[in-house]
Amino acid sequence: MTVRPVIISLLITLAACTASPNNRYYTLSPLLQTEQAVNRNWELSAVTIPELLNRPQIILKSGTNNIVIEEYDRWPEPLDGMITRILKDNLTSRMGLDSKVSIPGSEECRISVTIDELDADNDGNVFLSALWMLQTGEVTKSYIYKRSQKTKSSDIQSIVAALSMMLGTFSDAISSQCMLVTPDHL
Numbered sequence: 001m002t003v004r005p006v007i008i009s010l011l012i013t014l015a016a017c018t019a020s021p022n023n024r025y026y027t028l029s030p031l032l033q034t035e036q037a038v039n040r041n042w043e044l045s046a047v048t049i050p051e052l053l054n055r056p057q058i059i060l061k062s063g064t065n066n067i068v069i070e071e072y073d074r075w076p077e078p079l080d081g082m083i084t085r086i087l088k089d090n091l092t093s094r095m096g097l098d099s100k101v102s103i104p105g106s107e108e109c110r111i112s113v114t115i116d117e118l119d120a121d122n123d124g125n126v127f128l129s130a131l132w133m134l135q136t137g138e139v140t141k142s143y144i145y146k147r148s149q150k151t152k153s154s155d156i157q158s159i160v161a162a163l164s165m166m167l168g169t170f171s172d173a174i175s176s177q178c179m180l181v182t183p184d185h186l
Contacts, residue, residue, distance in 0.1 A: 030089035031168025039096035041108040061121040090171030109178040110135040124154030128166040
């Protein structure tokens with residue numbers, strides 16, 4: 001028996017024994033209000049995010065100009081769709097059903113959101129930066145929302161929970177403005 005077939009056989013056996021780690025999936029959660037929603041005509045017309053974030057893997061910042069793509073920590077659906085769904089759930093709990101059910105005498109509040117940053121760094125700091133617009137009637141007003149916070153732990157589960165909380169407080173800001181506006185107060 002020659003050594004070469006034995007080495008090849010051992011290499012094939014070793015390759016079969018080494019399995020890649022399993023993927024871990026994380027999802028954002030709505031932060032629903034417990035008190036009764038105040039009814040307001042509203043519509044979330046658009047949510048956009050940077051293409052860098054709209055991937056299956058979770059992205060972490062590592063320094064000023066570096067990122068780490070967490071290959072085995074993943075979103076179970078496209079992030080832009082998940083963010084849209086979470087914002088809609090949050091806003092529904094704050095302002096009632098969206099404008100598919102019209103409230104007589106209430107002007108519709110159209111909301112569009114451009115998220116520039118929704119991520120974290122290796123130290124467990126999470127960031128949300130967004131430009132959002134409210135349109136009521138013919139009047140449109142732009143707002144900037146920018147927040148960061150430190151999580152208790154820098155593990156992915158804590159980071160995702162903190163991102164969900166940030167989307168909840170962002171939804172609070174949006175609904176507060178929608179509840180205040182009338183076309184002549186924008």
